Amino acid sequence: MSASVSSLPHKHLMTLRLSVDSARAAQIGRTPEGQRTIALIEGGTFDGARCKGKVLPGGADWVRFRADGTMMIDVRLTLQADEGALIYLTYQGRFIGAAGAMAQLARGETLEPGSYSLVTIARFECGNDQYAWLNNVIAVGIGEQSGFNPVYTLYEIG
Template sequence: MKLDVKPLVTVGETPGSFRRIGIVPSGTFTGERLSGKVLDGGADWQDVRSDGSTTLDVRLTLETDDGAYLTMAYRGVRHGQKDVMERLARGETVDPSEYYFRTLVTFEAPVGKYGWLNGIVAVATGHRFPDGPVYSVFEVR
């Protein structure tokens, strides 16, 4: 899955953390059992912790190639050495092996062809590129 993300909205310091929000206007996903596009309206609520790590809380609406609507939600964490995270924050291309980026994914789907998604948990590895993140999503069996 590849997401397009608008420039981050910086809320700033809050009582809990430093808050940023990434608005997701579009994206695509392809896989063995489903493919399609990410619809406008998703968001990535990020907390930048005092240790420099970032937690993510994301909700997306997906439309499959055959017209089904699904929801996808995931929480995760991204962290690495301070200089690596600073390079990412500046929008530089950083090799994904230089930082940790993992999420826990759940779905909601209508009964029928994609109903199997309601009964799974998935994990994803993420890679942050200047134009948005790319995820490889795997069902946990």
């Protein structure tokens, strides 16, 4: 039996807004895995029905550009809930855009929504009892690019 995505059980988990320090990105260069850049995350916010707070500075996106132009993302962040609990968030995904959209992204411009696709899969770790439920969450995200600062809508699956 074939199921459509609309029948996949999901609910809004959080909206994640990031501030990326693109000016200080480390340009590693071309490696066997592709063109590698490490972009520092300065901070941000997250909010949802069950948790909200801020993104602490110190995270990063270990970006890799494949030969076909696809940008592969690998982000690791520390979230701090309003109550003080620390939450580790890691997500991987990909950004696909037409050549014009990729050039706009490189310049830090805001992209037209239909000119790209940014999707992720996310996992959480937390030792705080109040947020221990996050340890079992698998989330998928849809991203919107606003200059260098993405906004993700994360959905809990299942």
